[in-house]
Amino acid sequence: MKLSVVTTLYRSAATIDEFHARSLAAAAPIYDDLELVLVNDGSPDNSLDVALALHRHDPRVVVVDLARNFGHHKALMTGLAHATGDRVLLIDCDLEEEPELLTLFHQRMQQGDCDVVFGVQEARRRGGYIERVTGDFFFSLVNWLSDQKLPRNILIARLMTRDYVRALIRQRDREFLIAHLFELAGFRQVALPVRKLSTSPSVYSLKMRIEMAVKYLTTTSTRLLHLILYTGITTFLLSLLAIAYYLARYLFSGIGVSGFTSLIISIWMFGGLTTLILGILGIYLANILAESKRRPYTLARKVYRTRTGADDAK
Numbered sequence: 001m002k003l004s005v006v007t008t009l010y011r012s013a014a015t016i017d018e019f020h021a022r023s024l025a026a027a028a029p030i031y032d033d034l035e036l037v038l039v040n041d042g043s044p045d046n047s048l049d050v051a052l053a054l055h056r057h058d059p060r061v062v063v064v065d066l067a068r069n070f071g072h073h074k075a076l077m078t079g080l081a082h083a084t085g086d087r088v089l090l091i092d093c094d095l096e097e098e099p100e101l102l103t104l105f106h107q108r109m110q111q112g113d114c115d116v117v118f119g120v121q122e123a124r125r126r127g128g129y130i131e132r133v134t135g136d137f138f139f140s141l142v143n144w145l146s147d148q149k150l151p152r153n154i155l156i157a158r159l160m161t162r163d164y165v166r167a168l169i170r171q172r173d174r175e176f177l178i179a180h181l182f183e184l185a186g187f188r189q190v191a192l193p194v195r196k197l198s199t200s201p202s203v204y205s206l207k208m209r210i211e212m213a214v215k216y217l218t219t220t221s222t223r224l225l226h227l228i229l230y231t232g233i234t235t236f237l238l239s240l241l242a243i244a245y246y247l248a249r250y251l252f253s254g255i256g257v258s259g260f261t262s263l264i265i266s267i268w269m270f271g272g273l274t275t276l277i278l279g280i281l282g283i284y285l286a287n288i289l290a291e292s293k294r295r296p297y298t299l300a301r302k303v304y305r306t307r308t309g310a311d312d313a314k
Contacts, residue, residue, distance in 0.1 A: 002033035004085030005102075007093040008075040009040045009047040015095050016050045020061070022099040023089075030106050031087070037062045038093075039079040042069030052304060059306035067299040073178040076156070078298045081169045088160045096197040097157040105159035108192060115187040118158035119194035145217050145224050154179060155196060163187070174297050177216045214283065225284070228277050235273060 005023050009016065020036060027034050038051045038061065048065060055061040064082055066075060076090060089105070091097050097119065105117040143149045156178075160168075168185045182189075217224055 001031055001087065002035070002085040003027050003031040003102075004035050004037055004083035004088045005099075006037045006076070006079035006083050006088060006090050007039070008072060008079060009038055009051060009093065010043045010069070010072070010075075011045050011047065012043060012093050013045045013047045013050050015093055016047060016054065019093040019095060019099060020054055020058070022095075023102075026099045026102045027089075030103070033085075035060050035062055035083070035085060037064065037079045037082050039064045039066065039075045039082075041066055041072065041075035055304050055306070062306075063304040065301045065304070067301045070298045073176065074297045076178055077169060077181075078300070080165055082303065083165065086162050088162070088165045089158070090160065091157045097155055097194075098197070101157050101194055102159065104192060104194070105157075108190060109159055109161075113188065114190040115161045115164040116158055116182075116189040118182070118189065118191055119155040119196070120191045121153040121155065121196050122193050142216060145227070148180065148183060154182075154191070155194065157194070158182075161187075172294075174294075175215055180216065224280065228280060231273070232277070235270075 005027065007019070012019075016038070023036060024034065036054075036058075038054075040048045040051060040063065048063070051061070051063045055063050062082060064078060066078065070078075080088065080090065087106075087109075089102055091099065091101070101119060105119075108114070108117045139152055164185060164187045167187065168181060171181050171184065173181070
């Protein structure tokens, strides 16, 4: 049985050699054939040179050099499209997710009742208190507003069958979070609690997290659109009640409505609400435009593969 180990490279030069050695050592007792797919996601350091050096000395190493930086999740999907193994291990190469997890995942998959075994942290350990609190807040917000909840603290590390990978790469979304596609593909998935190291600072800043949350909600959630509808209906009903109240007060008490402050507050409130709604709808329209163009979500400059395989980027 053949195993494909898929990872992405971005500022990864310092860990590629160790990742390669540990991945081979973990796979050797289990699988009789192996390929290591390294996707260079426009890394600004010499990650590509290190990967190509490995490729020249080890024919099992496949290097997919993307034309530019497309983003972590899109690079992962491109790597999966180039994998040819009967089993596929998807994992980051920064060694925070240890390659030795393969043994644990393989043992669980051998029970025959699942198509995917993936790692999950029992508690999030990376970052300080503020980073963890804001991360939990955004996760809660996303799950509340989205149509499909995402499991918390999941890792990229996962062992998958060929059938599942084939179904996964058939998803043709141009803007996505890979965790959503993992769930959307279905099949039988089993979570295993694992330990993730924290040896480097996160590359996902607060700004990037907000952008990811907005992108995820506006590409997958219809609940947000329903919330806008209900907000509009509620505002309309409240305005009718306010009109009825002031009209009744004027008719029965002779007290009119006056005051510059109340007028300005009303204008600001409804103006802000209108701008918010138009902004959300505008983001949805922008995402529809991006999807309708049907552009490939990545482009490969070159694929370095010693043996014959699927060399077209998807």
